[in-house]
Amino acid sequence: MIECKDIKKEYKTGDETTQVLKGLTFTINDGEYVAIMGPSGSGKSTLMHILGALDTPTSGTYFLDGKDVSKLGDHELADIRKEKVGFVFQAFNLLPRATVVRNVALPLVYAGVPKQEREKIAKKALIQAGFDEARFNHLSNQLSGGQMQRVAIARALVNNPSLLLADEPTGNLDTKTGEIVLQTFEKLNEQGHTIILITHEEDVAKHARRIIHIKDGEIIKDEKIK
Amino acid sequence: MAETSIPKTTIKVVDLIEETFSAVSSNKTRSGLTMLGIIIGIASVIAMVAIGTGAQSSIEARISSLGANLLTVQPGAPRTFGSTVNAGRGNAQTLTKDDATSLTSLSGVKAVSPESTNREQIVSSTSNTNTSVIGAVSAYPEVHNMSVDQGLWFTDSQVSGFAKVAVIGPTVQGDLFNGTATSTVIGQNIRINGLPFTIIGITASKGGSGFGNTDNNIYIPLSTAQQFITGSVYVGSISIEAASQGVMDTVTTEVTNALLARHKITDPTKADFNIINQADIASTASSVTGTFTALLAAVAGISLVVGGIGIMNMMLTTVTERTREIGLRKAIGAQRTDITTQFLAEAVVLTVLGGIIGIMLGWLVSWGVTRFFAITTQVSVNSILLAFGVSAGIGILFGYYPAVRASKLNPIEALRYE
Numbered sequence: 001m002i003e004c005k006d007i008k009k010e011y012k013t014g015d016e017t018t019q020v021l022k023g024l025t026f027t028i029n030d031g032e033y034v035a036i037m038g039p040s041g042s043g044k045s046t047l048m049h050i051l052g053a054l055d056t057p058t059s060g061t062y063f064l065d066g067k068d069v070s071k072l073g074d075h076e077l078a079d080i081r082k083e084k085v086g087f088v089f090q091a092f093n094l095l096p097r098a099t100v101v102r103n104v105a106l107p108l109v110y111a112g113v114p115k116q117e118r119e120k121i122a123k124k125a126l127i128q129a130g131f132d133e134a135r136f137n138h139l140s141n142q143l144s145g146g147q148m149q150r151v152a153i154a155r156a157l158v159n160n161p162s163l164l165l166a167d168e169p170t171g172n173l174d175t176k177t178g179e180i181v182l183q184t185f186e187k188l189n190e191q192g193h194t195i196i197l198i199t200h201e202e203d204v205a206k207h208a209r210r211i212i213h214i215k216d217g218e219i220i221k222d223e224k225i226k
Numbered sequence: 227m228a229e230t231s232i233p234k235t236t237i238k239v240v241d242l243i244e245e246t247f248s249a250v251s252s253n254k255t256r257s258g259l260t261m262l263g264i265i266i267g268i269a270s271v272i273a274m275v276a277i278g279t280g281a282q283s284s285i286e287a288r289i290s291s292l293g294a295n296l297l298t299v300q301p302g303a304p305r306t307f308g309s310t311v312n313a314g315r316g317n318a319q320t321l322t323k324d325d326a327t328s329l330t331s332l333s334g335v336k337a338v339s340p341e342s343t344n345r346e347q348i349v350s351s352t353s354n355t356n357t358s359v360i361g362a363v364s365a366y367p368e369v370h371n372m373s374v375d376q377g378l379w380f381t382d383s384q385v386s387g388f389a390k391v392a393v394i395g396p397t398v399q400g401d402l403f404n405g406t407a408t409s410t411v412i413g414q415n416i417r418i419n420g421l422p423f424t425i426i427g428i429t430a431s432k433g434g435s436g437f438g439n440t441d442n443n444i445y446i447p448l449s450t451a452q453q454f455i456t457g458s459v460y461v462g463s464i465s466i467e468a469a470s471q472g473v474m475d476t477v478t479t480e481v482t483n484a485l486l487a488r489h490k491i492t493d494p495t496k497a498d499f500n501i502i503n504q505a506d507i508a509s510t511a512s513s514v515t516g517t518f519t520a521l522l523a524a525v526a527g528i529s530l531v532v533g534g535i536g537i538m539n540m541m542l543t544t545v546t547e548r549t550r551e552i553g554l555r556k557a558i559g560a561q562r563t564d565i566t567t568q569f570l571a572e573a574v575v576l577t578v579l580g581g582i583i584g585i586m587l588g589w590l591v592s593w594g595v596t597r598f599f600a601i602t603t604q605v606s607v608n609s610i611l612l613a614f615g616v617s618a619g620i621g622i623l624f625g626y627y628p629a630v631r632a633s634k635l636n637p638i639e640a641l642r643y644e
Binding site: 049052054055074075078079081082083087089091093095096097098106107109110111112114115155159 | 236237238240241245248252550551553554555556557558559560561562564637638641
């Protein structure tokens with residue numbers, strides 16, 4: 001469960017202070033599929049970084065599964081990311097010249113899981129993400145965009161996170177492949193995964209069950225659509 | 227953001243090794259070229275030290291060829307080796323032939339050879355020369371590791387009978403009897419200090435050794451030299467051959483005590499002679515070649531440092547190139563120490579692999595130098611261990627900065643890096 005209370009984020013450049021997030025308060029329950037939507041510069045990426053424990057807010061509190069994440073140091077944030085968050089990026093960010101299975105298993109390396117077990121879990125995650133079993137040992141740079149994003153989704157799932165964070169996951173894909181990827185998220189949500197989708201496209205956001213509209217660092221609308 | 231607990235590494239060693247080798251082998255050309263710097267550095271250190279050590283042992287062998295287990299007793303107050311350069315020899319007259327005779331009975335002494343040296347004008351029927359005339363006894367060739375090539379060395383009875391016989395070195399032979407067949411030189415007469423001597427032998431050539439060319443000497447019986455040339459009962463020096471290397475120190479003490487007693491000197495610091503150990507000369511020479519080896523190694527070491535900078539350069543490039551990968555690793559939960567360890571391990575693997583190849587190459591070069599240039603080389607275990615340690619150390623030293631830089635990257639910026 002995600003509980004954000006009056007989240008503010010400021011950046012200082014010289015004497016000027018830019019307020020990127022101006023006090024956001026919202027709750028996302030377990031099992032929800034939420035799209036955070038807004039134009040570029042709205043602060044949605046900054047919010048994603050805070051929700052993903054990559055960054056901390058200037059003020060306000062963020063509880064993830066009952067734990068206050070907003071005031072942690074680098075070291076604990078890394079632990080939170082390792083245990084509770086799965087990222088899916090627009091640019092996939094796979095290791096080139098590494099096999100599909102190795103890419104997916106990478107988060108488990110830092111979790112200290114032994115190699116054989118790692119591969120077993122990785123394969124399970126790949127099947128969950130709807131990845132073709134025949135390509136498990138292909139190198140990641142031999143795959144198409146849609147396949148790469150499925151590998152990335154499997155990698156995000158592999159440590160069984162509380163939260164799946166997808167940052168413009170269809171941004172680098174054509175409409176048809178993007179559609180397939182979004183269907184994958186829907187399926188995962190049906191299986192009980194909490195998913196937060198960050199996007200600027202209405203068509204993409206519509207796939208979620210709830211949309212939080214952000215503009216100029218403020219929530220302008222929070223709607224349930226399904 | 228303050229660190230609230232001690233950072234720990236979460237990655238396992240097996241996984242670290244796998245990650246490292248996959249990274250190093252993913253760009254083989256670049257890894258190979260970077261390693262080349264270390265390979266050349268290590269190989270040159272190994273080869274240079276091998277050449278230096280080889281030179282050292284060949285010089286030591288040369289010195290011991292002047293006489294095995296040799297002690298030389300010289301008249302005069304003890305001085306450091308090197309400053310004696312004949313300044314006192316023959317002038318300070320304290321040693322006699324009787325001193326020498328008394329030493330023969332000491333245990334551990336194999337042979338004793340009292341000697342005198344004078345520079346004289348030598349005249350043959352056809353030519354003349356100026357060289358060292360050494361008054362010697364029958365034990366001389368044995369003590370000085372010398373052999374007679376043609377004819378004979380003088381006997382004890384010739385020594386005691388003041389015989390006017392001479393054994394000449396091959397250089398003297400060339401100077402005095404150029405063009406005369408060697409077999410006819412024996413039996414010829416020469417004049418030393420105006421006195422006629424009959425040549426009875428020619429010594430085998432030992433070559434110039436840098437410590438006096440023995441090929442340019444003339445040897446006559448000590449008694450004859452004392453009677454007709456030096457005109458004194460004193461000898462220039464006494465050479466003693468010890469029975470073995472192990473008893474050198476014991477013999478030195480015994481000889482010192484015996485001579486102090488004979489010369490009625492109670493305070494050893496006032497001894498009127500000093501004893502030079504062949505081993506001391508050898509150690510002086512090897513300290514000289516040791517310096518020379520260190521110099522060669524230092525020059526080679528510079529190329530090793532250059533190789534290390536190559537490693538650092540490559541690692542910095544790698545860190546920049548893999549910024550997104552670092553961002554991703556951090557996003558999925560890698561700690562800062564995980565990133566540092568990974569990049570440090572990559573640098574160390576490169577330098578250690580380079581070091582191993584460098585050691586083999588250095589060995590090959592040393593072998594080639596011996597094989598094709600006939601220069602003695604010795605690859606020492608120490609230099610190999612040192613090279614190995616140094617290459618690993620260079621990896622840590624030059625890999626540390628890039629690794630820390632990688633670990634300090636902000637994950638958000640790193641993920642956005644184009």
